[in-house]
Amino acid sequence: MGTLVRNSYYEPSGDWDMDYVKRKGHFSMTANHFHPHYEVYYLCEGERMYFVKDRSYRVKAGDLVFIGRQVLHKTSDTGIPDHERIVISLRHEWLERAYPGETALLTEPFTRECPVVSLPARQFPELKRIISGIMKEMREQEAGYAVRLRHAMVELLLMAARAPGRNDEGPAVTGEEDSPMHVRMIKVVQYLNDHYAEPLSLTGVAQQFDISSYYLSRIFKSATGFAFTEYMNLLRLKEAQRLLRESGLQITEIALRTGFDNFSHFGKAFKKMAGLPPRAYRSANRPLLTGGQES
Template sequence: MSASTRTSFQDPSGGWDIDNLKRKGHFSMTANHFHPYYELYYLCEGERMYFVKDRAYRVKAGDMVFIDRQVLHKTSDTGVPDHERIVINYQHEWLEQAYPHDAAILVEPFRREYPVVSLPAQQLPELTRVIAEIINEMRLQETGCAIRLRHAIIELLLIAVRAKSGDHGQPAPADHGSPMHIRMIKVVQFLNEHYAEPLSLTDVAKQFTISSYYLSRTFKSATGFAFSEYINLLRLKESQRLLRETDLKITDIALRTGFDNFSHFGKAFKKMSGLSPRSYRSGSRMNAMRQQV
């Protein structure tokens, strides 16, 4: 069980929003695990395990995590209860319109190989000042709140942009040297490349010369995802892309992304996105048309 206190703010333009959440107890994320916007995650207090793309990172208070669009991710419990975090979501179109000459600079932290930025001690005061300003503005929500918050969240991006790679700023994956995690990274990378093929827990376990039980238990521990859940998410993510970007028939998309049962594909897609594949495609095209006007 966990109790939570939440404060949120959405910019009137719809281009960005902020969510500050303080949780008591233990918690692991269960919601959809990829989305079409950028996400900046800042951990105010506590400790979290954060799986991004193909490996997990142990995130501590003061760390920022940058999630690119359509990248699988998930936070989970490390065994340490209680945490507070801030999540800022940015729409790409808003960044391009609000900062037409600087958008490429501002999205750079989301494109790095390692998504976690951990600043050295001498740079933390600047970061904590901006975070404190964001929390205070969200709490008071006085006149001009959106303006102050907009400047603060862009300042966070600039802090990350200026963070140098090397000895600091780019933490290594959690337990990256352990044989178990090295093997699970290879399994994840294999699934990322072969998700459209028929895959079973037994077959993949044989591929890596381990038992099905060990793979199931260790995969969940290393990534936060159940084995079958992760494969389905990969398939559904690709199916969304094909629905947005191609004119392929929906039945062909289901087969191309690894679903051999069209009914199962439709049910899984609607459970994940809240829409049928057909409605998702129609909505995506309407949004694209609005952006061109």
């Protein structure tokens, strides 16, 4: 059980990378993350749940998922074992340099309300050709394979930009996830996204939504893939990163503004998540793109 095949390419400049994985058995991401680069997720085989921003989407083979910059996301198991996927990471700055007149078009899929793109059946042969080419180039690594990979990546972006969005009006899920309780979880997540800086607790939020704290904890995890406290901390730390990069606020003030009433706890949680203490993160100011995310 576990990873059967893995092939990766990391552009030396750090501007983009690709990671292909074929897994056996059940798998859910253990690293809950957001990052300053775009991410394209293509599911070759299997079925996954993908939490993005404030709701979960059921992703099936042939679907593309477009994750914007600094958007919280996580993939999890649907109960169906085995999956095969490709993840592409790329920087906005690289697109602006490489395709200055087309950057808005190529990044359009990352701005849609629904991040999942299901291409029309008539485009499947072209999509399969691109994906098969990516897998072949990463596997065989013949001369110039990085050029072929880069062209394939841009082809995918252009194809998705031209395709209609999928189910923009609501969560792209079926079955249990359409239940009233899961719909309520979307409202809970949206509430947390708007009020994370306040002194929220599981018990208080449960009372506000008229459910038990035990039930909220269980259903929240089922619907999003995150534990309640874990999700709250990630929201707060994500905003703390932004303020450290973009503002001149004192670090103690940033901790308070993002919902941490204990500065020591803030420092430890931030270092665990970002790999650097807040002051060092601010000095670095430019998080590095890291490839091969476990998704």
